[in-house]
Amino acid sequence: MTNTNEVRNANEVRTSTEERNSAEVRNGGEVRTALVIGGGIAGPVTALALAKAGIEATVYEARPEAADGVGAMLSIAPNGLAALAIVGADEAVRAVGQPVPGVVMQDGTGRTLADFNGFPGLPETLALRRADLFRVLADHAVANGITIRYGKQLVDAVETDEGVTAHFADGTTASADILIGADGIRSTVRTLIDPDAPAPGYGGVLSFGGITSTEGVEVKPGMMHFAFGRTFLGFWGLPDGRIVWFGSLPSEEPLTSAEVRAVPNETWLARLRDLYTGHAPGETLIGRTAPEDLMVVGPMEYMPDVPKWHTDRIVLLGDAVHAPSSSSGQGASLAAESAIELARCLRDRPTAAEAFAAYEALRRPRVQAITGDAQAKNKAKAGKAGDKPAFPTPEQMFAPVHKFQINWPAPA
């Protein structure tokens, strides 16, 4: 296969945002085709970034169709939006997101501890439904010429010196130069790379959310409120005037999502009301949330350090290798960052193995720092933070995370 992309000398690389995001740079590498396993968040972004690097990628998704019923909310931070902008997906995501650029830190009595309005010059953090994010990223990929094959559950992968062949549950196969495991926190690709790879860890809390009216609760427009105290509650105002809240129940027992969902909402609400008694505004918000408006999210999980990120032709990205737990608000954003970084390394390094090693070296420290921070928050939520204050100021907390940007045209 030939490389049809423009080759540019690194000296010619300019660094304006527009140029950075639109640059099609290829310094030469052996990889021309890729199988991307997983059509969630990382998968479509990876395929788009690979196309920009001159690598033809097809996405294989286990779900039978594009629609994903998972309705939980998540956020895309400025760093995630910057990564999405490199493949031109940021506007589509913005169209389904609600800007929540600021953060209010408060204690459990309703008293404000700190206000933070976001960093000037960075895109605004968005809150959106996970299902909407899946949909717009898949649509954007398809509109840009990416093929997504649904009903393709990877069960095995056979690697040779020349390439890799994926085997799917329906008996079909597909071959390419490399295979990318973007198949989420319960990744099959992770165990194909290393049968002893760690399983997801449990953060010690079960996560819930809810929607209710604002009455009697001060909520600042465009601000995400983090209310600490004896236990934690996050909330923000919806455009329709209601409030979304998210909180958690400490639980020694790592129940599965199915087990959590099997318990009636009324039972969970009673336990949450108990825990949040005396917490402002948790007591009010949870107290008047109707059972049908409770979102039962499930156990808060994260990926412990994964020793092997890749073989010579198979590599992991997104939640498959670095799920930081939803306490970080960074899972989707990190998945987008890794997708871009992997494509940049494949564009610039001569072999897949060298590209994967460079990608791991670039990504591992960053994702470890964010995962470690999320774990500290989970401990605090589970009431195990000890005497040390678990939360720094908003600027300290967000600067290294939100200001991170990948310089796409720069050689990897």
Ligand SMILES: Cc1cc2nc3c(=O)[nH]c(=O)nc-3n(C[C@H](O)[C@H](O)[C@H](O)COP(=O)(O)OP(=O)(O)OC[C@H]3O[C@@H](n4cnc5c(N)ncnc54)[C@H](O)[C@@H]3O)c2cc1C
């Ligand atoms: C309740 C909740 C709240 C969250 N909140 C936030 C937040 O606020 N901010 C944030 O940034 N992140 C948040 N996250 C995390 C975020 O959703 C994930 O980090 C993100 O979806 C990771 O993207 P991914 O593409 O790596 O994995 P996923 O989105 O999980 O996608 C993996 C895809 O692979 C497919 N797949 C799995 N196995 C196979 C197989 N064998 N063959 C083919 N396909 C397969 C799956 O069907 C899925 O579509 C939250 C997650 C949850 C569950």
